Amino acid sequence: xxxxATIRERLRTVYDPELGVNVVDLGLVYDIREEPDRVRVxxxxxxxxxxxxxxxxxxxxxxxxxxxxxxxxxxxxxWEPRWTPDRMSDAAKEQLGLW
Amino acid sequence: xxxxxxxxxxxxxxxxxxxxxxSLSSLxxxxxxxxxxxxxxxxxxxxVLGWATMLAMGAFYQLIGxxxxxxxxxxxxxxxxxxxxxxxxxxxxFGFALGKTAMIAFFAxxxxxxxxxxxxxxxxxxxxxxxxxxxxxSAAAAVLYLVLTGLTGMxxxxxxxxxxxxxxHQRLFGAHIWLGxxxxxxxxxxxxxYKMLPMFYLAHGHPTALQKxxxxxxxxxxxxxxxxxxxxxxxxxxxxxxxxxAAAILMYNVHILQIRKHRHKKNxxxxxxxxxxxxxxFAAAAALALAWALANPQSLADxxxxxxxxxxxxxxxxxxxxxxxxxxxxxxxxxxxxxxRRAGQPGTPLMxxxxxxxxxxxxxxxxxxxxxxxxxxxxxxLEPLVAAGGVLYSAVSLxxxxxxxxxxxR
Numbered sequence: 192x193x194x195x196a197t198i199r200e201r202l203r204t205v206y207d208p209e210l211g212v213n214v215v216d217l218g219l220v221y222d223i224r225e226e227p228d229r230v231r232v233x234x235x236x237x238x239x240x241x242x243x244x245x246x247x248x249x250x251x252x253x254x255x256x257x258x259x260x261x262x263x264x265x266x267x268x269x270w271e272p273r274w275t276p277d278r279m280s281d282a283a284k285e286q287l288g289l290w
Numbered sequence: 291x292x293x294x295x296x297x298x299x300x301x302x303x304x305x306x307x308x309x310x311x312x313s314l315s316s317l318x319x320x321x322x323x324x325x326x327x328x329x330x331x332x333x334x335x336x337x338v339l340g341w342a343t344m345l346a347m348g349a350f351y352q353l354i355g356x357x358x359x360x361x362x363x364x365x366x367x368x369x370x371x372x373x374x375x376x377x378x379x380x381x382x383x384f385g386f387a388l389g390k391t392a393m394i395a396f397f398a399x400x401x402x403x404x405x406x407x408x409x410x411x412x413x414x415x416x417x418x419x420x421x422x423x424x425x426x427x428s429a430a431a432a433v434l435y436l437v438l439t440g441l442t443g444m445x446x447x448x449x450x451x452x453x454x455x456x457x458x459h460q461r462l463f464g465a466h467i468w469l470g471x472x473x474x475x476x477x478x479x480x481x482x483x484y485k486m487l488p489m490f491y492l493a494h495g496h497p498t499a500l501q502k503x504x505x506x507x508x509x510x511x512x513x514x515x516x517x518x519x520x521x522x523x524x525x526x527x528x529x530x531x532x533x534x535x536a537a538a539i540l541m542y543n544v545h546i547l548q549i550r551k552h553r554h555k556k557n558x559x560x561x562x563x564x565x566x567x568x569x570x571x572f573a574a575a576a577a578l579a580l581a582w583a584l585a586n587p588q589s590l591a592d593x594x595x596x597x598x599x600x601x602x603x604x605x606x607x608x609x610x611x612x613x614x615x616x617x618x619x620x621x622x623x624x625x626x627x628x629x630x631r632r633a634g635q636p637g638t639p640l641m642x643x644x645x646x647x648x649x650x651x652x653x654x655x656x657x658x659x660x661x662x663x664x665x666x667x668x669x670x671x672l673e674p675l676v677a678a679g680g681v682l683y684s685a686v687s688l689x690x691x692x693x694x695x696x697x698x699x700r
Contacts, residue, residue, distance in 0.1 A: 205634040208625060208641045210492065210555065238489055242356045246626060250634030276494050276554040287492065288556025 194230060194259070195223040201258040202232075205250045208243060212286050214251065218278025221269065229263040230255075235274045244268075294368045296623045298348025299616075300698075301376060305340025306691055309333065310684035332386035338470065338604065339379050339401070343436070345612050346478055347375075347408060349619055354412060354429065357485055358421055363414035367407060375404025391451055398447045405440040409433050424501040428481025431509055435473025438516075442466040464519030467600070472535060473512035475608045480504060480542050482615075483565075487546055490562045490618060491553035500545035507538035525587035532583055536576040543573040559642070560651035561617020564658065568614060571658075572607040598668040605683075606661055613657065613690060620694050621645050628700075644700045646693065653690035660686050 202220055203213045214220055214234065222233040234251065236244060248266055255264040279287075312333060351368060355361060362368055378400025385393035416430055442462045449455050449462070484501050487493065511534040518527030546569060557563075579599060582589065589595045621644040632638045663679020666672070 204636075206640065208629075208633060208638075209490075209622075211640045211642060237492060240356045240359045240485075241489075242352070242622065243626075246630040246633040249631065254634045276492065279554075284554075287554060 194225055194262075197258060198223050198230065198232060198255060198264070201254050202251060205247065205254050207237070207247060210237075210287065212279075212283045214247065216280040216283035216286075218280065218283070219247075219274065221272075229265055230259065231265045231267060233267050233269055235269055237274050239270050239273075292351070292362075292365055292368075293627065294362075294365060294372065295348040295352035296627065297372060298351065299345055299620065299623060301372075302341050302343075302345030302348060303616075303620075303691055303695065305336060305344050307688060309336045309341055310688050310691075312336070313680055314684045314688075328386045328389045332383055335379070335386065336383055337609070340383070342475065342604070342608055342612055344376075344379075345616065346475070347371075349482065349612075349615065350408075350412060350429070350433075350478070352619065352623065353482055353485065354415055357425055357429075358415065358419040360415065360419045363411050363418060367411045371404050371407040371411060374400055374407060378402075378404050395447060395451055398444060402440045402444050405436055409437050424498070424505055425481050425484045428477045428484070428505045428508075431505065431512075432474050432477035432481060435469045435477065435512060439466055439470035439474055442469060461520050461522050465516045468515040468519055468531075469512065471600075471603055471608070472508070472515055475604075476512070476535075477505065477508055479608065479611050480508060483546065486615065486618070487549045487558075487562065490555070490558040491550060492555040493549045493552040494554060496548045496552035500541055500548065504538055504542045504545060507534055507541060511535035511538055525583070525590045528590055529580075529583050529587065532580050536580040539573050539576040543569055559617060560647050560654060561614040564617075564651075564654040565611055565614035568607060568610045568658065572602075575602050575606070594668060594671060598665060601665055601668060606665070610657065610661070613687075614654065616694055617645065617650055617654075620697050624697050624700070639700070644697045649693055650690070653686060653693060656686040657683070657690055 199215055199220065203215045205214045206212065207214065207217060207219075210217065217237065219236060220232065220234045222231075224231045224233070232251065232255065234248075236247060241247070248268055251266050252264070255266065276284075351362060378397045381397030382394060382401055385391075385395075385397055412433055413430070416426055419426075443466050445455070446459060446462050446466060449459050455462075488496065511531050514534055515528065515531035517523075518531050521527060546566060550566065579602075582595075621641045625639075625641045625644055629638050660679065660683040664676045664683060665679075667675030667677075667679050
């Protein structure tokens with residue numbers, strides 16, 4: 192399994208504590224880039240100024256430190272492009288009662 | 291994470307429990323006896339300041355950072371505000387209970403000072419962030435009305451002690467209540483809901499035009515009503531303010547339905563669902579009140595009608611909305627404090643695990659139903675129904691608050 196896949200799997204353990212859905216299925220993880228000296232995870236939240244900002248980003252950082260203890264991993268939070276519900280997986284939509 | 295919002299909210303919950311404990315002991319007799327007098331002042335201020343305003347201030351400190359994406363101007367000032375306001379409030383309540391004018395005067399100054407510190411702190415935060423939209427403008431206007439409510443209350447207190455403006459007293463009384471109820475609570479609840487409802491419904495792409503129109507109408511209603519009371523314009527001046535307010539409430543309800551329509555989460559939680567029901571019922575009550583005022587303008591001078599209107603607005607809408615939002619706010623604050631650093635680790639609960647939704651749903655339904663009994667008692671002039679309904683209302687309210695309190699044991 193490559194690093195991006197490992198990271199993505201690890202991030203499936205990080206839940207939005209209000210919605211109860213993991214950040215990958217919510218479509219919050221935009222990109223995982225392998226750079227020479229680090230791995231960069233670019234993600235967003237469902238709304239700018241999400242009150243769970245610190246909790247979710249902190250949980251992602253901790254999860255990645257545990258998964259890749261020997262490689263620096265940066266979690267970068269971006270607001271553009273804005274998150275939209277169509278980024279959610281079918282599993283997330285089902286969990287939120289849309290389907 | 292700052293503990294400041296949590297301390298305000300816990301104090302507000304204690305204020306709520308105190309209010310209902312006192313109401314139970316008096317069988318809501320203070321309401322039936324009228325609110326003009328030390329006992330009425332005690333209960334009314336315990337309810338609006340000790341419960342609703344205390345919790346609203348905590349929510350404000352919590353949400354303003356979320357809305358503006360910045361820290362509060364000064365947390366130290368926030369703690370000073372808490373100390374001054376809380377000491378002032380409980381001193382003021384004791385002053386009312388003992389009927390000691392000097393005590394009332396001293397502690398009322400502290401309450402006003404607390405309000406001014408709050409206004410300074412949040413004002414500096416908002417002007418510093420300079421992010422103006424329907425949410426922040428509503429919140430800023432709400433705080434301005436809170437200051438005006440405090441100032442008119444202070445003027446009434448000064449007049450009691452010194453008799454400087456006896457001719458103005460009745461006018462100030464009307465403006466004081468209208469500014470606090472319509473201006474402070476009305477704009478705060480509606481303004482914050484523009485952020486909270488989309489968040490909990492996970493709503494995206496909803497239209498926002500009405501979100502801009504509602505605060506304009508709501509402010510117009512707050513100002514027109516205050517001016518009507520200050521000018522002693524009577525029914526001819528109050529009724530247009532009531533009509534503007536009813537239009538604002540109806541428009542607000544259309545907007546929150548637009549948000550709901552664009553939701554991507556089926557169940558936003560019992561509290562948010564009940565806030566929607568409460569808002570719709572409030573819109574119906576506002577339309578009925580307006581029709582009644584147009585058909586019976588003389589009723590606007592009738593004490594019992596005004597008591598009923600106050601009962602519908604404050605416990606029926608303001609307090610019920612706060613109870614509904616507390617369903618989200620209390621678990622959020624506790625979860626962030628206790629579990630925020632453990633997020634993502636196995637065994638960490640979700641917020642929804644902190645509060646039993648079925649019980650909350652049943653108790654919010656019970657509060658909503660029980661609210662109508664004293665309302666019917668006031669409408670029909672049946673004191674036993676006010677008393678019996680008041681007992682039930684207080685009992686189920688306390689049960690719901692106890693359920694919220696259990697969150698702190700999780």
